[in-house]
Amino acid sequence: xxxxxxxxxxxxxxxxxxxxxxxxxxxxxxxxxxxxxxxxxxxxxxxxxxxxxxxxxxxxxxxxxxxxxxxxxxxxxxxxxxxxxxxxxxxxxxxxxxxxxxxxxxxxxxxxxxxxxxxxxxxxxxxxxxxxxxxxxxxxxxxxxxxxxxxxxxxxxxxxxxxxxxxxxxxxxxxxxxxxx
Numbered sequence: 001x002x003x004x005x006x007x008x009x010x011x012x013x014x015x016x017x018x019x020x021x022x023x024x025x026x027x028x029x030x031x032x033x034x035x036x037x038x039x040x041x042x043x044x045x046x047x048x049x050x051x052x053x054x055x056x057x058x059x060x061x062x063x064x065x066x067x068x069x070x071x072x073x074x075x076x077x078x079x080x081x082x083x084x085x086x087x088x089x090x091x092x093x094x095x096x097x098x099x100x101x102x103x104x105x106x107x108x109x110x111x112x113x114x115x116x117x118x119x120x121x122x123x124x125x126x127x128x129x130x131x132x133x134x135x136x137x138x139x140x141x142x143x144x145x146x147x148x149x150x151x152x153x154x155x156x157x158x159x160x161x162x163x164x165x166x167x168x169x170x171x172x173x174x175x176x177x178x179x180x181x
Contacts, residue, residue, distance in 0.1 A: 026074060027066045032085075033059065 037049050053059050086099045094111035104119035117130040118138075126140035126148075139147045140156075148156045149169055159169045 027063070027071070028074075029066050029070055030059065030062045033062050 033053070037046055037053070040046055040049050050059075086097060088110075089096045089098055094109060097108045097110060099106045099108075104117060107116045107118070108114070115131075119128055119130065120126070121128065124140055127138045128135055129138055130136075137150065139149045142148050142158055145161050146158050146165075147161060149159050151157050151172065157169065157172070159165045
C-alpha cells in the first residue's frame with residue numbers, strides 16, 4: 001500500500017513538473033547526440049548508428065533526460081549544463097573557436113588570435129560584447145517583441161522585432177555612418 005502511494009506521488013510530481021513549467025527547452029543532450037551521429041561516417045553508417053540507437057533506446061533515454069531533468073534545470077537556473085562546450089566554426093574570414101560556458105560565449109579567431117566575449121546579463125536581459133578590457137551593450141530585451149538598441153549618439157532606441165522594425169533601425173545606423181563621412 002505504501003509503495004502504491006509513493007509511485008502515484010512520484011508520477012504526479014513528474015507529470016506536474018512537465019505540465020506547469022511551460023519550458024520547451026533546448027534539448028541539448030539529444031541535439032549533441034544527433035550531431036555526433038552526423039560525424040561518425042557517411043550517410044549509410046549514420047543511418048545504421050541512428051537505427052541502432054533507436055532500437056537500443058539511446059535516443060529515447062536522452063530525450064527523456066532532456067525533458068525530465070535538463071530542461072527543468074534550464075528553466076529554473078537559466079542555463080543548460082549540457083549546452084556548455086566548444087565548437088569550431090568556418091567563417092568567411094577564417095576559423096573560429098567558440099566556447100560556451102552556459103552564461104555566454106568566447107569567440108577566438110584562429111587566424112589572428114583575437115578574442116571576443118559575448119555575455120547575457122539576466123538582471124536586465126541584455127547581451128554585451130567585450131574586447132580586451134572594453135565592454136559594450138549590444139541590445140536588451142524590452143519584452144517579447146521589442147529590444148532596446150544603441151544609437152550612434154550613445155542613447156538607446158526601442159526597436160520592434162519585425163522586418164519593418166529592423167529595417168528602420170538599419171536605416172538609422174547606416175544613415176548616421178554616411179553623415180559622419
